[in-house]
Amino acid sequence: MKEIKVDIAVVGGGPAGLAAAIAAREQGADVLIIERDFELGGILHQCIHNGFGLHIFKEELTGPEFAQRYINRVNELKIPAKLDTMVISISPEKEIIAVNKIDGLLRIKAGAIILAMGCRERTRHNILVPGSRPAGIYPAGLAQRLVNIEGFMPGKRFVILGSGDIGMIMARRLTWEGAKVEAVVEIQPYPSGLIRNQVQCLKDYNIPLILEHTVVQVHGHQRVEGVTIAKVDEKWRPIPGTERFIECDTLLLSVGLIPENELSKAAGIEIDPKTKGPIVTNFLETSIPGIFACGNVLQVHDLVDNVALEGTRAGEMAATYISRKLEVAESKISCLPGTNVGYVVPQFISSRAFSDKITFFMRAKKPQRNVYVEFIMNNQQIYRKFTKFALPSEMIKVNLPPLKDFAEKISDITINIIPKGEEGQ
Amino acid sequence: MAKPETKIITCIGCPSGCEMTVTKIGDTFQVEGNQCKRGEKYAIEEFTAPKRILTTTLQVKNGVLPLIPVRTDKPIPKERLFDCMKYLSSIIVPAPIKMGQVLVKNVLGLNANIIASRDLGEK
Numbered sequence: 001m002k003e004i005k006v007d008i009a010v011v012g013g014g015p016a017g018l019a020a021a022i023a024a025r026e027q028g029a030d031v032l033i034i035e036r037d038f039e040l041g042g043i044l045h046q047c048i049h050n051g052f053g054l055h056i057f058k059e060e061l062t063g064p065e066f067a068q069r070y071i072n073r074v075n076e077l078k079i080p081a082k083l084d085t086m087v088i089s090i091s092p093e094k095e096i097i098a099v100n101k102i103d104g105l106l107r108i109k110a111g112a113i114i115l116a117m118g119c120r121e122r123t124r125h126n127i128l129v130p131g132s133r134p135a136g137i138y139p140a141g142l143a144q145r146l147v148n149i150e151g152f153m154p155g156k157r158f159v160i161l162g163s164g165d166i167g168m169i170m171a172r173r174l175t176w177e178g179a180k181v182e183a184v185v186e187i188q189p190y191p192s193g194l195i196r197n198q199v200q201c202l203k204d205y206n207i208p209l210i211l212e213h214t215v216v217q218v219h220g221h222q223r224v225e226g227v228t229i230a231k232v233d234e235k236w237r238p239i240p241g242t243e244r245f246i247e248c249d250t251l252l253l254s255v256g257l258i259p260e261n262e263l264s265k266a267a268g269i270e271i272d273p274k275t276k277g278p279i280v281t282n283f284l285e286t287s288i289p290g291i292f293a294c295g296n297v298l299q300v301h302d303l304v305d306n307v308a309l310e311g312t313r314a315g316e317m318a319a320t321y322i323s324r325k326l327e328v329a330e331s332k333i334s335c336l337p338g339t340n341v342g343y344v345v346p347q348f349i350s351s352r353a354f355s356d357k358i359t360f361f362m363r364a365k366k367p368q369r370n371v372y373v374e375f376i377m378n379n380q381q382i383y384r385k386f387t388k389f390a391l392p393s394e395m396i397k398v399n400l401p402p403l404k405d406f407a408e409k410i411s412d413i414t415i416n417i418i419p420k421g422e423e424g425q
Numbered sequence: 426m427a428k429p430e431t432k433i434i435t436c437i438g439c440p441s442g443c444e445m446t447v448t449k450i451g452d453t454f455q456v457e458g459n460q461c462k463r464g465e466k467y468a469i470e471e472f473t474a475p476k477r478i479l480t481t482t483l484q485v486k487n488g489v490l491p492l493i494p495v496r497t498d499k500p501i502p503k504e505r506l507f508d509c510m511k512y513l514s515s516i517i518v519p520a521p522i523k524m525g526q527v528l529v530k531n532v533l534g535l536n537a538n539i540i541a542s543r544d545l546g547e548k
Contacts, residue, residue: 038489041543048494048542049480062480064494064543068524071544148482151492176481176510196437200477203435204503389440 001105006032007322009110014042016295016311017116018070023315025077033081041067046148055305090267111322112290119257119296131218140166140254155250160184165193167254172201181207187214257300274343275299281348284314338416358400364390376414382406390417434471436464447472476500488520494542501535520547
């Protein structure tokens, strides 16, 4: 078996992996990117719409443009990439087994590993849509790939289940390509994607957004012939008598994304059941020292800018680790989600970061306006930040000042989202 | 005097998503329901001349992929989006292509070019 030694191996060549590789290379590390596709860039190549890069580049780019800027930088820095290469396993000793057509089996011995495998779509089976199993049911991102990369229209009349951003963007794209989108159906009482997409992808083309409804039956034998939708109660149970039939030949599902962590789990990395991503410290280090995680494999982001920024940080941290500046933490404290908080990243703060500002990412469980994000330690509120909106569809970012400013005895933190006026109770 | 014209526009500036009512009275506009100045500006633009960036794909000859993602380099009038899509459906461009390369000049005389969103190599 061919053997390669590198300082840092990056698994995945999407925006997180590219940003991580660039940052690590810029710190002087010897880096290798491993990518299963025939080119770098990841899912951005199929996200041909604009709206990317407002935070990093201060302009509105399309997905491919955003990717190309990072790919160009990777090329400038001459960072090697193994393309068409599938990672088969990762060991706690930071040894990667991969395979491709040219090298055959490959053993890659790395000083540090950065996990940047991204996420995949939830399917019909994840949400248990009843009915027959005809052709014409696609996850929205797969349909996006067919239309935007392969030049294939998967249908003529669509119903889209789930009002995530990919679903709404596909509604507009399919309409532009001459298809009819009959409806976007959302089980929650509020849309799950951005307002901007509701307006510019649905309202602009008079596509109905039907809230508090779900698909209760798929019809058709060879091919989808229609779906029955029904109103749901507050526990998402269909209400009898509210069913109605919508004729269509294709059903798209935009019902969420799952971090792709089979490799991480097999390596023995601890996974957070809430994020479905590795549990990390504020250094983005997983439960195995020297293995870092960033981007959608760590937590599903809304904005690629945040994916790339997290990648940059993981690259810097991995480079620091291999230069032996980042030793195993003496101790860690936990950061726990509390009231109306779905999850928190990072899940741990290393004792070596008690003098650092810590950036937290979290999601609200239910929408609230005019709230405080409060940090509780030893039953006391140590910090709070006001925010006008806490929406499940928009990740909340809060910078916590250094912990040593707050207490002598530092212990676990709970984070709550509470309406203004009820704080510290 | 012309009859006042009214439109309801949802602001996309922030998660507030204000429902704004724009009324045109003669040459002036009255905006209600907005919470900030940006909303007012957006409402008047949407009322008078709504514009969008068009992002789509063109067919490619001899490329490593069959399509190249493209966009207009300026926003174009919203009501011309479908005309553009129809016109672009017949265009085939040869690889190799570089990001930013102009693939269609001044599309339909709308004063905007169609530019490539990525590099695309030859087969």
